[in-house]
Amino acid sequence: MSDDPVTGAAADRWAIHDVVLRYCRGVDRLDFDLVRSAYHPGAIDHHTGFDGPVDDYVEWVRPLLATYTGTMHLVGNHLAEVYGTHAVAETYGTAVHWGEPAADPRRNFVSGFRYVDHLEKRDGRWAIVERFAVREWTRSTVGTQLAPEGEGPRGRRDAGDPVYLLTHRAATAGSARPPVGER
Numbered sequence: 025m026s027d028d029p030v031t032g033a034a035a036d037r038w039a040i041h042d043v044v045l046r047y048c049r050g051v052d053r054l055d056f057d058l059v060r061s062a063y064h065p066g067a068i069d070h071h072t073g074f075d076g077p078v079d080d081y082v083e084w085v086r087p088l089l090a091t092y093t094g095t096m097h098l099v100g101n102h103l104a105e106v107y108g109t110h111a112v113a114e115t116y117g118t119a120v121h122w123g124e125p126a127a128d129p130r131r132n133f134v135s136g137f138r139y140v141d142h143l144e145k146r147d148g149r150w151a152i153v154e155r156f157a158v159r160e161w162t163r164s165t166v167g168t169q170l171a172p173e174g175e176g177p178r179g180r181r182d183a184g185d186p187v188y189l190l191t192h193r194a195a196t197a198g199s200a201r202p203p204v205g206e207r
Contacts, residue, residue, distance in 0.1 A: 033106055039150045040104040040143055044115050047139075047152075048097035053188070054089060054181040056082050064144060064151040071157040078152075092123040092131065094179060109145040114138060122169060129164035136160040 043062050050058030060082055063069075069081040073088075089095065097119045104113040116138050123131035140156040172178070177186055 036106045036111065036145070036150065037104045040106075040111055040113050040141075041102050043143065043150055043152060044099060044102065044113065044139060044141070048099060048117075049187070051085070051089065052095050052097055052179075052181070053185055054086075055183075056086055059085075062152055063155075064146060064153050067152050068154045069152075069157070070155065072159045092121050094122055094181060096120045096179075104143075111141075111143045111145075111150070113141045113143060115141070120165070122165070126169055127166055129166045132165045132169065133162055134165055135162045 046058055047062035050056065050060075050062065060078065063078040065078075067078040068076065069078050071081065071085075074081055074084050097117055099115055099117045101116040102113065103115075104111050117136075119135045119137060121131065121133050121135075126132060137160060138156075138158040140158060141152050142154040143150050144153045179185060
C-alpha cells in the first residue's frame with residue numbers, strides 16, 4: 025500500500041480485483057499458468073468436488089474443464105476489505121458451461137457462485153492464499169443453446185483466442201503495461 029491511505033487502498037483493491045479476473049480468464053481459456061498465477065505458493069482451494077492445495081487443484085480442474093466445449097465466468101459484485109498486507113474479497117459471479125451432448129444437463133448449465141478469498145500481498149503482489157468457491161445455485165440450460173447467427177470471431181480455449189492476439193500485439197508495440205499474469 026502507498027503512503028496515501030486512499031490511493032493506496034484503491035490500488036490494492038484494483039489489484040485484488042485483477043487477481044479474480046485473471047483466474048476467470050485462465051479457466052475460460054484453459055490457461056493453467058494464468059490460473060496458477062492467481063494464487064501464492066502453498067495456497068488452499070475449496071471447490072465443489074475438490075478441497076486441497078492449489079497445485080493439486082490445478083491438476084484436478086484441468087481434465088474437468090476439458091470435458092466442456094467452453095465456459096464463461098461473469099463477475100459481478102466485488103468487495104475487497106484490505107487489512108495491511110492481508111485482504112478478504114467476496115466476488116459474486118455466474119459461470120456458464122456448455123458441451124456435448126447438447127441434451128446433457130451435466131454439460132450444459134449455469135451456476136451462481138461466490139468466491140470468498142483470503143489474499144496476501146507478498147513482494148508487492150496480491151494473490152490468493154485460501155479460496156472458498158461457494159456454489160449458490162445451478163440451472164440446466166439444456167435445449168436453449170442456439171447456433172451462431174453468422175460468421176465472425178469465436179472464442180477459443182487456447183493461445184489463438186483474440187485476447188491473447190491483442191495482448192501480444194500491444195506488448196510487442198511497446199505497451200508500458202505488462203501482459204496479464206506478468207505483473
